[in-house]
Amino acid sequence: MSAASAGPVTEIVEAAGVQVSVLLARIEDRLAELSGGAGPDLSDHATRTIAAGGKRLRPLLVVLAAGERAARRAAQAPGVPGLVRAGVAVELVHSATLVHDDVLDMASLRRGKPTVFALGGRAAATATGDLLFARAFSELVATGSPEQIRALSDASSALAQGELLQRADAWDAGVPVERYLLRCELKTAALFQAACELGALEAGADPAPLGAFGRLIGIAFQILDDVLDVSGPAERTGKHRGTDLLDGTVTLPFILARQADPSLAAVDPRLITKPAQAAQICDGIAATGALEEARSRAHALVAQAVDGLPAGLPPGQRAVLEKVAAGVVERYS
């Protein structure tokens, strides 16, 4: 279960109108601004973390959940409008958890760039993560919305729980599907949900239905991530196949494949130590049809997410949210 890039984000942004690209650019500027000013070392690490990027899917969700009218207003507003702050805060929390994850995984690369852990060591990476967390909340404060802070704080708690659950479950091939889904919910979907809630709140809308949408596509997003880790191809995902297997992270494709193939059920995850071995097991998983089944579960979640969108949503906003939802499952990296 590792981070992967979003679907055709650029396409979605283009379809969504100029106010969305303006806001994403303003979010980018603000992220760069906020990662400085914390003393030379820490600022360096924070800036590098933020600059290493990712597709900014979570800020995009914030903006799209707010809808066209709120986005257009924010795009033209002076200073730092609430929608920019909300997008920034969500991305800062996401980045904070990635930096902490890298410490725990002793990961040397993320998105092809050296991690803070690799460059600065455990202390620097722990402090950088803590700083990004703290900055996220101070950024959100200025929106003046306690509900937004609560939503982000709840998501942060969920992320911490999810991280721990994943590690508690490591190497346990017998983990049930429900437990796997709970993990997706905590580790990924909670922040997707918060992103949508923040956007809705900025627009003065009810956050619940859009939050539910975010939660469902978040679970689907994580399932796809886990499918791509098995299916590759490595040149698209930027990682070798089977990194989850090598990390001891038992994900949906493996769980389903074990039910279908007794020889896979007999595999002890602790004994998967070499990339070639992992690749072979990936082939075994693919042969059972587990990847199709996992993809189809993700599709079902996305369909449920789209069905649950509020009836009164402006057609333009609905169309672009549907595009995002489809992008979550129709992706190959």
Added chain:
Amino acid sequence: MSAASAGPVTEIVEAAGVQVSVLLARIEDRLAELSGGAGPDLSDHATRTIAAGGKRLRPLLVVLAAGERAARRAAQAPGVPGLVRAGVAVELVHSATLVHDDVLDMASLRRGKPTVFALGGRAAATATGDLLFARAFSELVATGSPEQIRALSDASSALAQGELLQRADAWDAGVPVERYLLRCELKTAALFQAACELGALEAGADPAPLGAFGRLIGIAFQILDDVLDVSGPAERTGKHRGTDLLDGTVTLPFILARQADPSLAAVDPRLITKPAQAAQICDGIAATGALEEARSRAHALVAQAVDGLPAGLPPGQRAVLEKVAAGVVERYS
């Protein structure tokens, strides 16, 4: 530079009036309540962390900075009054950083009890710290005061910077006094300052003068901590003498002693590896008079803190804040 207990907190609480003990008890209950509800493992770790205690000096500062009238009102208020939330939030941030520090130090004991790191490992401790951080902000949200959230967030950023600075400076015997003081400011004083600001804000008072008071006694508190690490006695501080020397943390007593004694200036901190050796260097530091000089600097900071208290402060509140300030430097554990 390690955490130590506050001065005669019980005495101060008794002198401050019943509303203060009531509020501290309510803060304690609320801390216990909040550390649950995060899944069995994480709740366990969080609860244990909170229960391991400490003297709750920071929540005490919150309550005392608010003054008698606001404290009395909060003590009698139903639900969870803002002053309780503020005290809880400050203690949660403090606990979060301790848990993360323990991971980085690979510390097995804190306050005589096994750390989360020792019981649950790095992942559990990192997640527990993150959870406590997130909970701190969601707790504070309900006060409805953006200034409070900003104050706590700024302090959290400072803590992260201070932590990193301390590690960057590790084993560097040539670190100047100013740099040491900056470290105290970031790692300790910023949260003392925030505690006082939160209290003042809850009382509707100007947060600046009380914040300045908190900052100054915070620096003094850290200096005393560092003095006690050299002076012992171990049976009062609960630690061996010279743990800072063994950790590579170069503190004020050592910096001053090196200026006075060329044989100490010649010591390479990296070569201090055994407790007996550290104890011997502690004796050498004490022989230079550096402990008295450090104590007298701390006294001067406390005097400055007291001088800066607003003229209009009610005499009862002034008296108890002076008692806290004195307790910070007149302590032996």
